[in-house]
Amino acid sequence: MLKKWHIGVALGALLAVGFSAGASADEAYIPLISKGFQHQFWQAVKLGAEQAAKKDDVRITFEGPETEAQVDKQIDMLSAALAKHPNAIGFAALDSQAATPLLKKAQSEKIPVIAFDSGVDSDIPLTTCHTDSVASAALAADKMADMIGDAGEVAVIVHDQTSRTGIDRRDGFLNEMKAKHPNIKIVSVQYGAGDHLKSAEIAKADLQAHPDLKGIFGANEGSAEGAAIGVKESGRKVVLIGYDSGKEQMDAIRSGLMAGAITQNPIGIGACVVDSAVKALKGEKLPTNIDTGFYWYDKTNIDDPKIAAVLYN
Amino acid sequence: MEPNTAIPTERSAAQARAPMIGFGLNHFIGAQAQQKLLAFLSLIVMFIFFCFASPAFGQMDNVIAIMQATAVDGVLGISATFVIITAGIDLSVGTLMTFTAVMCGVFLTDWGFPMWVGILAAIGTGALCGSVSGFLIAKLKIPPFIATLGMMWAVKGLSLIVSGVKPIYFNDTPNFYRISQDSLIGYVVPSMPIPNGVLIMFVLAIFATIILNRTALGRYTFALGSNEEAARLSGVNVDAWKIAVYALAGAITGVAGLIIASRLNSAQPALGQGYELEAIAAVVIGGTSLAGGAGTILGTIIGAFIMGVLTNGLRILSVAQEWQTVVTGVIIILAVYADILRRKRA
Numbered sequence: 001m002l003k004k005w006h007i008g009v010a011l012g013a014l015l016a017v018g019f020s021a022g023a024s025a026d027e028a029y030i031p032l033i034s035k036g037f038q039h040q041f042w043q044a045v046k047l048g049a050e051q052a053a054k055k056d057d058v059r060i061t062f063e064g065p066e067t068e069a070q071v072d073k074q075i076d077m078l079s080a081a082l083a084k085h086p087n088a089i090g091f092a093a094l095d096s097q098a099a100t101p102l103l104k105k106a107q108s109e110k111i112p113v114i115a116f117d118s119g120v121d122s123d124i125p126l127t128t129c130h131t132d133s134v135a136s137a138a139l140a141a142d143k144m145a146d147m148i149g150d151a152g153e154v155a156v157i158v159h160d161q162t163s164r165t166g167i168d169r170r171d172g173f174l175n176e177m178k179a180k181h182p183n184i185k186i187v188s189v190q191y192g193a194g195d196h197l198k199s200a201e202i203a204k205a206d207l208q209a210h211p212d213l214k215g216i217f218g219a220n221e222g223s224a225e226g227a228a229i230g231v232k233e234s235g236r237k238v239v240l241i242g243y244d245s246g247k248e249q250m251d252a253i254r255s256g257l258m259a260g261a262i263t264q265n266p267i268g269i270g271a272c273v274v275d276s277a278v279k280a281l282k283g284e285k286l287p288t289n290i291d292t293g294f295y296w297y298d299k300t301n302i303d304d305p306k307i308a309a310v311l312y313n
Numbered sequence: 314m315e316p317n318t319a320i321p322t323e324r325s326a327a328q329a330r331a332p333m334i335g336f337g338l339n340h341f342i343g344a345q346a347q348q349k350l351l352a353f354l355s356l357i358v359m360f361i362f363f364c365f366a367s368p369a370f371g372q373m374d375n376v377i378a379i380m381q382a383t384a385v386d387g388v389l390g391i392s393a394t395f396v397i398i399t400a401g402i403d404l405s406v407g408t409l410m411t412f413t414a415v416m417c418g419v420f421l422t423d424w425g426f427p428m429w430v431g432i433l434a435a436i437g438t439g440a441l442c443g444s445v446s447g448f449l450i451a452k453l454k455i456p457p458f459i460a461t462l463g464m465m466w467a468v469k470g471l472s473l474i475v476s477g478v479k480p481i482y483f484n485d486t487p488n489f490y491r492i493s494q495d496s497l498i499g500y501v502v503p504s505m506p507i508p509n510g511v512l513i514m515f516v517l518a519i520f521a522t523i524i525l526n527r528t529a530l531g532r533y534t535f536a537l538g539s540n541e542e543a544a545r546l547s548g549v550n551v552d553a554w555k556i557a558v559y560a561l562a563g564a565i566t567g568v569a570g571l572i573i574a575s576r577l578n579s580a581q582p583a584l585g586q587g588y589e590l591e592a593i594a595a596v597v598i599g600g601t602s603l604a605g606g607a608g609t610i611l612g613t614i615i616g617a618f619i620m621g622v623l624t625n626g627l628r629i630l631s632v633a634q635e636w637q638t639v640v641t642g643v644i645i646i647l648a649v650y651a652d653i654l655r656r657k658r659a
Binding site: 031037061062063066067068069070071072075076077079081082084085095097098161162 | 378385
C-alpha cells in the first residue's frame with residue numbers, strides 16, 4: 001500500500017511549485033515555446049528573454065523539446081501554454097503546418113503571437129525576431145574566400161539537412177561561393193547532426209580524401225567544434241570558420257586553430273520576442289521582420305564589448 | 314499468468330486510514346485488480362491536485378489536449394505490453410512508428426492512392442517489420458534487446474531515405490487529418506470533442522485486452538513470458554507464436570504511426586527516437602513486469618495517462634523544464650518500486 005506514500009511525496013514536491021507559480025497573477029504572462037532547450041544557444045535566448053521580462057515587468061516561461069525532431073512534443077507545449085490563457089506568446093515553430101490549428105486558436109482568442117528564430121510560416125505572427133541566416137552564411141563565405149586567396153577546395157559540415165537554419169546556412173554559403181568566388185570549389189557537403197564526434201569524423205575524412213583542402217566551414221556550434229577536433233587530430237593546417245559561439249569554439253579562435261566565426265545575437269532574439277510582445281500588448285504596430293543581427297568575430301575582436309555581449313560559453 | 318496474490322493478513326497503514334474501503338476491496342475484488350484500482354486512484358489524485366493547483370488545468374480544452382498527447386504513447390504502450398509480457402523488449406517502436414507514417418505518406422502523397430490504402434500501408438509496414446524482428450529473435454536466437462536495437466536504427470535510416478529527409482505532407486489527402494484530429498464523439502456529444510486519435514487508442518485497448526485474455530495468441534503471449542521452455546516441451550510452436558506477437562506489436566505501432574501522422578498532417582522522418590522509452594515507462598508504471606509473464610492493457614493505458622497528466626500538469630504550473638524531467642523520472646521509479654513492494658508482500 002505504498003502507493004499512497006509515493007503520491008504523498010509527489011504532491012509534496014508539486015505543492016511547493018504550485019504555490020510559487022500562482023503567486024504573481026497580475027503581471028502579463030508570456031510563455032516562449034522554443035525549438036530547443038538544452039543547447040547553449042537556446043539558453044542564451046532564454047537569458048535575453050528573462051532580462052527583457054525583468055525590465056518590462058512581465059512574467060515569462062521558456063520551454064522547448066529535447067530535439068528539433070520532436071514536432072509533436074512542441075505542439076503539446078504550445079497547447080499547454082495556450083491553456084494558461086497567456087497575454088501573448090512567443091513561438092519558434094519546428095513545423096509551421098503542424099502548429100497552424102493552435103495558432104489559429106491563439107488568433108481567435110486575440111493572443112498576440114511573436115515568432116522567433118526560424119519563425120512560423122503563416123501570417124498569424126505579428127512579427128518575427130530572427131537572424132538573416134542566408135546573409136550570415138554568405139559573410140562566412142566571403143571571409144573564407146578572403147583567407148584562402150579566393151581559390152582552392154573547401155568542405156562544408158552542416159548540422160542537418162531538414163531544419164531551416166541548416167538549409168539556409170548551407171545554401172547561403174554555397175550560393176555566395178558560386179556567385180562571387182568561382183575559383184573556389186566546394187568538394188564536400190556533409191551532415192553531422194551538430195554532434196561533435198560525428199562532425200570531427202567528417203572533417204578527418206574530408207582532409208583524408210582531399211589533400212589540397214584549404215578550408216572547412218562548420219555551420220553550427222557542434223559542427224564547428226567537431227571540425228576543430230578533426231583538424232587538430234589530423235595535424236593539418238586549414239582555414240576553419242565556425243558559426244555561433246560556445247566555450248570550445250571561442251578557445252579555438254583564441255588559439256588560432258579556428259580563423260573566426262559568425263555569431264548571431266541570441267540574447268537579442270530573446271529580448272526582441274519579449275519586447276515585441278509587450279509592444280503588441282500596448283497596441284503598437286510591429287514590422288513583419290526584425291533582424292536581430294549577426295557579426296563576424298575572430299581573434300582580434302573577440303573581447304570587443306559589443307561582440308563579447310552576444311557570445312556565450 | 315499472474316500468480317494469484319494472497320490478501321495480506323495484517324492491516325497496512327493505508328487500510329487503517331480507510332478501513333471501509335480496504336475491507337470492501339479485499340472482499341470483492343482480487344489483489345491484482347486492487348493494484349490497478351490504486352494506479353487509477355493515483356491518477357485521479359494527481360488530476361485533482363493539478364485542478365486545485367491551477368484553474369487552467371481542468372478546462373475541457375486542456376483535458377482534451379492531455380488525451381491527445383497521450384494517444385500516441387498509449388498506443389505504443391499497448392504494442393510494448395504484448396512484447397514485454399513475453400519477457401521481450403521492443404526498442405524499435407519509436408522509429409518504426411515514424412517509418413510506418415512515412416510509408417503511409419509514400420502511398421498517399423507520392424503515389425496518390427486512396428486513403429484506405431495508406432492506412433493498410435502503415436499497418437502492413439508495421440506488421441512486416443515486427444515479424445522481421447520476431448524472426449530474428451525466434452529463429453536466429455538474437456536477443457530481443459539487440460534485434461530490436463538493430464531494427465530501431467535500420468528503420469530510422471529507411472525513414473530518412475524513403476522520405477528524402479523531408480517531411481511528407483498529406484495535403485493531397487484532405488480527409489487524412491480526420492483520423493486523429495476530427496471528433497466522432499464530438500458529433501454525438503458536442504461539449505466533449507474528444508479527438509479520434511484518443512478514441513482509436515481506447516478501441517484498440519479494448520481489442521488488445523480481448524486478444525490478450527480471450528484468444529490463443531494471448532494465452533501463448535503469457536506462456537512465452539512465464540516459462541518458454543515449458544511451453545516448448547508441451548508441444549507449443551513457440552517460434553511461430555513469438556513471431557506472431559512481434560508482428561501484432563508492429564501492426565499496433567503502425568496505428569500509432571497513423572495517429573501521429575494525422576495529428577501533424579505530415580510524416581516527420583526524423584521523429585521517433587526516444588518514444589520507445591516513453592512507451593516502456595507507461596507499461597511499467599501500469600504494473601507490467603519487465604521479467605515477463607504478467608501484465609495488463611488497462612494498466613498500460615493508466616500508466617500512459619499518468620505520464621500525460623504529469624507532463625501537462627507540470628507545464629501548466631510553469632515548473633521549470635529541468636525540474637519537469639526530474640519529477641517524471643522520480644515518479645517512474647516510485648511507481649515501479651511501489652509495485653515491487655506489493656509483489657513482495659503478496
